[in-house]
Amino acid sequence: MAILSRVRGFWSSFSFVKNVKKMRSALMDYLRGEGVKCEVKDGAVLFNYEGEEFAASFVDGEECAGCLVTRSIEKEEYSSLPSTEKAFIVDAVNGRYEHYIKVCAYKNSVDVLSGFYFTSERMMLRLFVKHLEQMQECIDDVERLIGRRAAECCKPSNAQRRIGFYIPEETSEGEEAKISAKKG
Numbered sequence: 488m489a490i491l492s493r494v495r496g497f498w499s500s501f502s503f504v505k506n507v508k509k510m511r512s513a514l515m516d517y518l519r520g521e522g523v524k525c526e527v528k529d530g531a532v533l534f535n536y537e538g539e540e541f542a543a544s545f546v547d548g549e550e551c552a553g554c555l556v557t558r559s560i561e562k563e564e565y566s567s568l569p570s571t572e573k574a575f576i577v578d579a580v581n582g583r584y585e586h587y588i589k590v591c592a593y594k595n596s597v598d599v600l601s602g603f604y605f606t607s608e609r610m611m612l613r614l615f616v617k618h619l620e621q622m623q624e625c626i627d628d629v630e631r632l633i634g635r636r637a638a639e640c641c642k643p644s645n646a647q648r649r650i651g652f653y654i655p656e657e658t659s660e661g662e663e664a665k666i667s668a669k670k671g
Contacts, residue, residue: 510545510552513608514615536619539626543615548604554611555602556618560629564637566595572640573597576632580625588618588625597633599626 511532518525518534525534531544539558546553565573577592584590591598601618605611 505547505552507545507547507552509608510547510554510611513611514543514554517612517615537623541619541622551604551606552611553602553604554615555600556615556622558599558622558626559596560599560626560633561596562630562633565597565633568633568636568640572636576629576636579632580629583628584621584625588621590625590629597629599629 507530511527514532515525515527518532523534523536525532527533531542533540533542535541541556541558543554543556546555565576568576573592577590577597580588580590587601589600591600599622601622603614603618605614
């Protein structure tokens with residue numbers, strides 16, 4: 488069983504940003520008020536938003552606290568892509584969102600992460616809603632790119648040339664000094 492909160496001094500337990508238990512319960516109260524099913528598991532708030540599973544975990548700090556919202560996307564189309572295509576998808580999405588939302592590529596899944604810091608309950612809830620909306624937009628982009636790249640990779644006429652230098656195997660010593668790269 489995971490320890491859900493650290494023992495704090497008496498006075499600091501009244502502060503919202505120093506009490507992870509209060510942060511979790513405030514988020515869960517908000518989500519339940521919106522009609523979203525949620526539960527606490529292994530210290531994180533798991534919730535289902537628009538048919539997708541998310542997890543929110545909290546970190547307490549001295550003057551502010553942080554929240555990390557994650558979503559893992561596992562698609563069979565994605566796992567069948569070559570690693571260069573997976574890297575392209577992640578790079579394209581990370582560049583578009585300027586790293587406000589991070590997308591991480593793994594062998595069989597893509598993780599979408601968004602984090603923010605806050606100093607009060609009201610600020611936490613406002614930032615949570617804003618980041619969740621941005622994550623949903625990002626997830627849609629990731630899924631669209633996965634579908635597009637999977638369709639392009641499955642085309643039989645997709646014989647692409649690699650970019651780089653072509654060096655002929657048989658060259659004489661005189662030609663070798665003249666030719667450093669040849670377009671093939």
